Amino acid sequence: MSFQTVAKGIASKQGVSMKRASAILAAGTRRAGASARRKNPKLNRVKGYKKGGRVSARSVQQKQNPAYESRTRGGVTTKIFNGD
DSSP states (O other), rough: OOHHHHHHHHHHHHTOOOOHHHHHHHHEEEEEETHHHHOOGGGSSSSTHHHHHHHOHHHHHHHHOOOOOOOOTTTTEEEOOOOO
16 A cells, blocks of 8 residues: 555544644654564655664754763663753
8 A cells, every 4th residue: 555545544534634644654654663664665765764763853952962961870871961
């Protein structure tokens, strides 16, 4: 099935717009596990998926902002903001 066909099914079942249905489908595709990606490599084509793992908005923000710092003690990682 194509992306648009599945999005159309989601839109009709949940009563949402096609734009929202596409967003729901894309979000679910980004959460797909490694075994699902091996079975269906087209899942890798969805924007926002990083091959090394999942990407969150917070991690991107922290990488772009040098004021964030990570510390690991006893297997626990703590994010510290050293800004104003």
